[in-house]
Amino acid sequence: MPFEYRGDIANADVAFNAWADTLEELFREAARATMRVMIDDLAAIRATQTVELQLDQESEEMLLFDFLSELIFYKDARRQLLLPAQLAFYKTDTGFGLKGTLQGEEIDMARHEMSTDVKAVTMLRFSLARLAEGWRATVVLDV
């Protein structure tokens, strides 16, 4: 199970756990979990627009916070529904970086059945951890 919504944290908001073998897959799953709150059918998003992504943070955990916040930003600023296309992680002098692309399209009410808006990623119980096998994240989104 790559991600699972949780009903036992912050019931006015949306919480999820995500698991993956690699950090890159974990980021992809967390992106899917976040976007699924806003649009039920992720397959309805066509990859017709590309946005460049470049983030630097002190930790991989805060990199995930920034990464999910970018998806939420583009939804408002450009009405774009985006999912990660290419992701490349690297170490920096002060922490970790992520370079890549997001792909998707502008919201089209004729094809996209929208659900509930996501306002922000919160720090409540926010975590990203490397396990013996793979990675796990817990995220609470403000909706």
Next chain:
Amino acid sequence: MTVPAALKRISANIWELPVSYKEGMLVPARIFATEKLIQEMDAGVFEQVSNVATLPGIQRYAYCMPDGHWGYGFPIGGVAAMDPGTGVISPGGIGFDINCGMRLVLTNLTADQVRPKLHQLIDRLFARIPTGVGCHGFVKLKQDDFRSVVQQGSRWCLKQGFATQDDLLMTEEGGCFPGADASHISEKAIERGYNQLGTLGSGNHYCEIQVAKPENIWDAERAEAFGLTVPNQVVVMFHCGSRGFGHQVATDYLKLFLSVMGRKYGIRLVDRELACAPFHSPEGQAYFSAMKCAVNMAFANRQVILHRIREVFSDLFQASPDDLGMRMVYDVAHNTAKLEKHKANSGQKEFLIHRKGSTRAFGPGTPGLPECYQNTGQPVIIGGSMETGSYLLSGMSSGADAFFTTAHGSGRTMSRHQAKKSFRGDKLQRDMEARGIYVRTDSFGGLAEEAGDAYKDIDEVVEATELAGLSKRVARLVPIGNIKG
């Protein structure tokens, strides 16, 4: 059963967690609730209100209102007053949707006059007020103009013809928090918000047509003072905030505070979502100013929406907004931090009041209230679920201990995820129509999340506020139509 054993009953409707409940608590935590509401409260409330009690500079008590539920950082319904000299400011005590709030507008129409045109009215409101995920507004602005909006709030709307002077008088702080400086706002926040002025958003945001039935008037004198003078009078209530702009401001400063809180100011907290900075630090002051920009954006947003509502009514009922009696009762903010003077041991003292999912409720005679409400106390607008009804309350003199604050809504009891599994949006829409409530929405999934059964009993919540001396019931308002974001 989630109620901690350490919770003490102070009086019939006031409960307290002592400072011994959790390491680091500086003051006790107090929750206003009936026995039923306290038993139903989720565990997160007790955890979070006691976390709030550990914030540096907190005064008197960390409070939670009867509609309290599990939030992030503060519980929803949380209130904390800080000493501005020694205390902190925390975005987690305000929320991401800065100045999410309620506005109530009168008409002189009755339910009998509106019913025959209800579908047209709701359809037109739904067509004319942008709703849903990522919606953009009808006011087209350049980014520089948007900077004026966030610095001036409703005053900008007045200049542009979207407001009347009377609207500003009937808005908390006149629809503009002074000291909002857009230089403290990121380009990202501007880019995210400048095209969202005049949009409702999604989630629990809505615009509702309601009726004040004679049997639901609790305090006839105050109801009349608030403008409810006709039996079965129709009113318009709506709920929305500062949209993506406010969300980005909160995100930006949450990250900034996380980076300086421990490193620069040596503050260690139990929950990172409570990230804070000393109020008088450069970061604290920058956030306070940026937060005011978001507060003003929300006032302007509700004002522009009101302009649209007036246009729709005017077109449909072929009369001017004035002739339709479309005056504002009041506009209240839910998610803010404000410097306010309140009674303290040695006379009056200034406090930085954080209110998150709670409403300022000034009692009679409080400076800052419009002249017409000096005898009644401040109108307080409590939004219930779209199925059950809402309330108009008034602030009470006895609310002074809680810094004149009361509840803000019904408060959720069921998670959104659970509600979506339990209810079907399309069926809910049909069932509500059968009960005389016509709803339009962009999202049946979103509608299901807002089902009445996902919320606490609104009657119980407002009764608890009255019994605790925070706010008095004036009128219950029942919905007949709703556009849901």
